[in-house]
Amino acid sequence: MIGMALLALQATTAQPARVAALKQEAMTDVASRAQFTQQMVDQIFSYGELGFQETETSRYLVALLRKNGFTVREGVAGIPTAWVATWGSGKPVISLGSDIDDIPQASQKPGVACHAPLIEGAPGHGEGHNSGQAVNITAALAVKKIMEREHLPGTLQIWPGVAEELVGTKAYFVRDGLFAGVDVVLFSHVDDNLATSWGDIAGNGLVSVQYTFQGRSAHAAGAPWRGRSALDAVELMDIGWNYRREHLRLQQRSHYVIVDGGDQPNVVPPTASVWYYLRELDYPHIMELYALADTIARAAAAMTSTTLLPPRILGSAWPGHFNRVIADAMYENIKQVGLPQWTDADQRLARALQKELGVADSGLAVKLDTLRPALKPEERRGGGSDDIGDVSWNVPTVTLRFPSNIPGLPGHNWANAISMATPIAHKGATAGAKVMATTVLDLLLRPELVSQAWDYFRNVQTKDIKYQPLIRPQDRPAIELNRDIMARYRPEMRRMYYDPSKYPTYLEQLGIAYPTVRAADGSCAGGATP
Numbered sequence: 001m002i003g004m005a006l007l008a009l010q011a012t013t014a015q016p017a018r019v020a021a022l023k024q025e026a027m028t029d030v031a032s033r034a035q036f037t038q039q040m041v042d043q044i045f046s047y048g049e050l051g052f053q054e055t056e057t058s059r060y061l062v063a064l065l066r067k068n069g070f071t072v073r074e075g076v077a078g079i080p081t082a083w084v085a086t087w088g089s090g091k092p093v094i095s096l097g098s099d100i101d102d103i104p105q106a107s108q109k110p111g112v113a114c115h116a117p118l119i120e121g122a123p124g125h126g127e128g129h130n131s132g133q134a135v136n137i138t139a140a141l142a143v144k145k146i147m148e149r150e151h152l153p154g155t156l157q158i159w160p161g162v163a164e165e166l167v168g169t170k171a172y173f174v175r176d177g178l179f180a181g182v183d184v185v186l187f188s189h190v191d192d193n194l195a196t197s198w199g200d201i202a203g204n205g206l207v208s209v210q211y212t213f214q215g216r217s218a219h220a221a222g223a224p225w226r227g228r229s230a231l232d233a234v235e236l237m238d239i240g241w242n243y244r245r246e247h248l249r250l251q252q253r254s255h256y257v258i259v260d261g262g263d264q265p266n267v268v269p270p271t272a273s274v275w276y277y278l279r280e281l282d283y284p285h286i287m288e289l290y291a292l293a294d295t296i297a298r299a300a301a302a303m304t305s306t307t308l309l310p311p312r313i314l315g316s317a318w319p320g321h322f323n324r325v326i327a328d329a330m331y332e333n334i335k336q337v338g339l340p341q342w343t344d345a346d347q348r349l350a351r352a353l354q355k356e357l358g359v360a361d362s363g364l365a366v367k368l369d370t371l372r373p374a375l376k377p378e379e380r381r382g383g384g385s386d387d388i389g390d391v392s393w394n395v396p397t398v399t400l401r402f403p404s405n406i407p408g409l410p411g412h413n414w415a416n417a418i419s420m421a422t423p424i425a426h427k428g429a430t431a432g433a434k435v436m437a438t439t440v441l442d443l444l445l446r447p448e449l450v451s452q453a454w455d456y457f458r459n460v461q462t463k464d465i466k467y468q469p470l471i472r473p474q475d476r477p478a479i480e481l482n483r484d485i486m487a488r489y490r491p492e493m494r495r496m497y498y499d500p501s502k503y504p505t506y507l508e509q510l511g512i513a514y515p516t517v518r519a520a521d522g523s524c525a526g527g528a529t530p
């Protein structure tokens with residue numbers, strides 16, 4: 001009996017020396033896969049696909065994962081470009097996610113420190129979502145090799161954040177049961193440092209809602225009194241919202257675009273639509289904001305004698321909360337890995353871009369971020385959102401931020417695409433993959449970490465706050481979004497897809513000298529002059 005108990009103890013408590021040796025091996029293995037990582041980063045950069053239209057990106061990643069022994073289920077949650085790949089068996093189940101979509105009108109030549117689109121008006125990776133899958137897959141392959149040799153039990157799951165810029169899918173992944181049975185989710189996201197955090201995020205959650213009004217068309221000059229303008233309703237709703245904005249909490253963020261404002265001026269617009277992002281710090285405040293928008297929409301319809309159609313939810317996100325136990329373990333690995341060695345060329349690109357944008361030319365990060373302690377409620381002032389929040393309220397989750405971008409950029413902009421197919425992104429992704437691989441090994445080899453993570457999740461994080469989806473039972477993923485824009489640009493973009501069989505890097509395929517910075521005469525690679 002004593003012998004049995006001892007055996008069981010040995011099975012669950014790994015010796016620190018063995019854990020350290022396997023983690024060292026994983027870091028070396030990830031480093032040896034640097035070219036593989038670089039090719040993934042460059043390939044997805046060149047596809048440059050908007051949310052819900054990531055067909056080339058997903059086709060490429062699914063094939064690559066199948067080739068490496070993963071089983072892949074496609075069309076997850078009724079979303080054509082969503083998939084889930086699994087390998088291994090038994091517990092723990094470690095799930096690795098990262099976003100794959102890009103930004104409208106952010107097309108940009110990589111390695112060029114001024115606005116120089118590859119294709120004018122086309123989408124581009126102006127958020128850097130081309131790098132996270134490379135981090136996760138490189139890490140997973142390094143860990144898989146060790147698991148096979150050491151006969152370690154456990155399952156690796158890999159999935160893409162589809163349409164993250166529309167906060168369009170992760171709540172549906174949760175609803176579809178993608179995370180049932182998952183023990184820990186490790187998410188990766190591009191940044192300008194190697195970092196993680198725990199507790200509530202600084203930013204907001206949100207609902208993304210489209211309001212459509214129906215009026216009556218008429219000759220706008222011949223018989224305007226017979227028309228009822230749906231565009232009037234949209235404009236009055238926006239005016240109503242903008243007046244009310246003064247009396248909302250400072251933590252809210254709300255913004256809109258008019259997606260249908262009519263066809264031509266001489267036809268009274270019979271339909272019009274406006275699309276709002278309504279952001280607040282927590283579920284009750286998001287629902288309050290959403291109810292207010294509904295009221296203002298109904299009032300605008302009443303004022304204009306138009307009809308408000310049932311509002312459509314196009315996306316949603318819970319404000320994220322990250323797990324303390326996993327963040328602590330991950331941060332130890334971050335300290336082991338450290339920041340990449342930047343070359344003079346990397347720093348020259350960074351400083352030239354910062355100068356171009358008129359921000360402090362601090363260059364690339366050379367000092368690791370500290371592990372930020374949890375924010376106090378009064379420190380949360382609102383900001384962006386990510387639907388990883390929905391996942392984080394269902395499974396212990398952390399986000400690893402890795403240094404593939406340049407500090408001081410505006411976000412959702414061509415400038416954020418510049419580093420994303422250069423050595424900066426490549427080295428940042430390799431550093432991220434090292435942290436990801438070593439953290440997965442921690443979770444596989446130290447089962448007490450997983451139980452402590454769940455203890456924090458159950459008894460601290462969700463003690464008083466319970467997840468309830470912002471999407472309603474009748475809502476479906478808005479998979480038609482971006483279809484027309486992508487169809488317009490794809491033929492031209494297709495000619496620029498990266499071909500790693502011909503070129504070692506995408507920079508070489510494009511014939512871009514690295515770095516290209518503004519010359520003394522003000523010229524910049526055919527880009528805009530200041």
Ligand SMILES: [Zn+2]
Pocket residue numbers: 099127129164189
């Ligand atoms: Zn993002």
